[in-house]
Amino acid sequence: MFLVGLTGGIASGKSSVLQLFQQLGCAVIDVDVIARHIVQPGYPAHRRIVEAFGPEVLLENGDINRKVLGDLIFKQPNQRQLLNAITHPEICKEMMKETFKCFLQGRRYVILDIPLLFETRKLLRYLKRVIVVYCDRDTQLVRLMERNGLSLKDAEARIQAQLPLKDKVRMANHVLDNSGQWSDTRRQAILLHAQLERSLEYLPLRLGVLVGLASITSFLYLLARCLLPSP
Ligand SMILES: CC(C)(COP(=O)(O)OP(=O)(O)OC[C@H]1O[C@@H](n2cnc3c(N)ncnc32)[C@H](O)[C@@H]1O)[C@@H](O)C(=O)NCCC(=O)NCCS
Numbered sequence: 766m767f768l769v770g771l772t773g774g775i776a777s778g779k780s781s782v783l784q785l786f787q788q789l790g791c792a793v794i795d796v797d798v799i800a801r802h803i804v805q806p807g808y809p810a811h812r813r814i815v816e817a818f819g820p821e822v823l824l825e826n827g828d829i830n831r832k833v834l835g836d837l838i839f840k841q842p843n844q845r846q847l848l849n850a851i852t853h854p855e856i857c858k859e860m861m862k863e864t865f866k867c868f869l870q871g872r873r874y875v876i877l878d879i880p881l882l883f884e885t886r887k888l889l890r891y892l893k894r895v896i897v898v899y900c901d902r903d904t905q906l907v908r909l910m911e912r913n914g915l916s917l918k919d920a921e922a923r924i925q926a927q928l929p930l931k932d933k934v935r936m937a938n939h940v941l942d943n944s945g946q947w948s949d950t951r952r953q954a955i956l957l958h959a960q961l962e963r964s965l966e967y968l969p970l971r972l973g974v975l976v977g978l979a980s981i982t983s984f985l986y987l988l989a990r991c992l993l994p995s996p
């Protein structure tokens with residue numbers, strides 16, 4: 766099974782594209798969903814967040830107040846590092862479990878939406894391909910402000926907390942430009958899906974050819990040893 770990473774910037778359109786790949790029949794894993802799961806009350810990360818940031822980051826029902834915690838960590842890099850140190854190992858464990866489930870289901874490849882793939886870099890070596898969902902900065906700002914009801918200043922702080930999207934584009938194998946209409950992105954994603962399906966099909970084939978060639982070479986070598994007189 767092969768792993769394909771999908772990343773981008775905050776509100777660049779990763780989840781929308783991931784949903785489309787899922788509709789096209791791909792196995793998908795959304796790391797933001799995992800990140801929300803592992804901070805529920807009762808989980809170790811929840812306890813450690815309260816210890817580190819205090820009860821101010823809790824709602825009345827005990828859930829994490831994501832708005833308060835978000836405002837805190839997107840403005841202060843040291844607080845962000847602290848939250849990452851608590852959540853990332855737990856996210857990683859859960860992601861490995863989900864990936865293993867896909868393997869047991871016999872999936873040929875799985876697409877993982879990992880927002881901080883290039884910031885953390887740890888998972889890059891396991892990925893066969895990386896797709897970056899790009900959109901220009903003004904569009905990203907507007908979409909982020911609208912979706913999260915943020916001021917310009919707060920939205921800019923969130924974008925600043927990540928590597929520039931242009932740098933991520935340079936490190937990608939495939940780029941989907943989501944600056945325009947959704948129908949345009951959808952068209953690009955459908956083409957990319959077909960391309961991925963084709964190219965990943967060739968991998969087992971190439972392996973088969975290699976094994977075949979190795980077997981023929983060994984057979985010829987043994988045959989030559991039997992037929993040729995020994996010195
Ligand atoms: C800070 C939190 C509470 C804000 O919650 P909120 O519901 O507002 O945002 P959500 O979780 O939907 O994340 C939205 C996007 O924010 C960006 N983002 C989230 N966490 C971080 C971070 N630590 N550093 C930089 N960008 C981040 C990503 O692009 C993500 O896709 C939450 O994002 C969180 O718990 N983050 C820590 C876990 C993490 O690193 N998640 C990112 C996936 S590895």
Ligand SMILES: Nc1ncnc2c1ncn2[C@@H]1O[C@H](COP(=O)(O)OP(=O)(O)OP(=O)(O)O)[C@@H](O)[C@H]1O
Pocket residue numbers: 773774775776777778779780781782797880908909912943944945946947948950
């Ligand atoms: N092509 C598009 N045209 C208009 N709106 C779009 C387009 N693509 C995405 N959006 C909207 O932009 C917002 C961000 O999209 P989405 O949630 O898919 O981004 P994301 O990269 O997953 O965000 P995050 O990093 O916060 O998880 C959403 O409100 C979505 O509906």
